[in-house]
Amino acid sequence: MLHLVTAFRFDGRVQSGRTVPCRLTCEDEFGEEVEVVAKLSAGCDRGVGALAMEAIAGILAADLDLPVPEPFLVSLEHDFVAGIPDATVADIANRSSSIAFGSKHLPPGYTSWPVGKAIPKDVIQVAAEIFAFDALIVNDDRRPNNPNCLFSGNSLAIYDHEMAFFMNGIIGWHPPWQIGALESYRHPGRHLFSDQLRGRPLNLDRLKGAWLAITNNRLEVYRTALPPEWHDARISCDQALNHIGQVRDNIDLALGEIRRVLS
Ligand SMILES: Nc1ncnc2c1ncn2[C@@H]1O[C@H](COP(=O)(O)OP(=O)(O)O)[C@@H](O)[C@H]1O
Ligand SMILES: [Mg+2]
Structure with a gap:
């Protein structure tokens, strides 16, 4: 569920992105190639904490059957880092954890969600579930001017969850x-x-059932999937995993609050 791949080719930076994400071709344990969009810890304000939140949110989204590209741990070996031709990325890589976060590169055909786009009827249900997911994992980073959502004509894909679970000390x-x-x-x-969902009938039963299926044992599997290289983020990880369990234990109240603010 969070496979380790090893980067072997630098394919350039992605065009947008505050954290200087880049495209890397990697190899998995069977020698198969995987293309990812990778985030490096030194490019992120929260350091390895950002990568851990990406990973936890990515595994959770996959468990909930939400449209998230597969998350990966990406090993950046010394020789690979030494050969990165882009000076900015090379500098970030030199200051980063040797394990980056990777999101499987989506196939061609996905483009950014345009500002003001009306949600097509076929994806209203998944849009409602994405809204609920973001509200429940405390992800503030999916807005009209920063959608962090791609669209292919009939499918959505969500990414960029490094700001999720940011709740401690927020007044x-x-x-x-x-x-x-x-x-x-x-x-x-x-x-x-949110604006387009307001006033529509929302069916969050499927999401509820999926969230209820995330047992404490399953949350332990999430914890053990995180690499020791991200140890500095362990407190944030514990808080995020506890939060997911508490949402599960209070799911009716939480979904009621979501319906209330969209009414
Ligand atoms: N899995 C992916 N497949 C294709 N493009 C992606 C993928 N993940 C991210 N991107 C592209 O990379 C850009 C930056 O990624 P994002 O995770 O949003 O980084 P940042 O935190 O810097 O905003 C996105 O706006 C999107 O265009
Ligand atoms: Mg982004």
């Missing part, structure tokens, strides 16, 4: 299962999909 933050916690989602433009 006024309340867990989503408390009434009023998600009130700010009533503000226009607060989430990529």
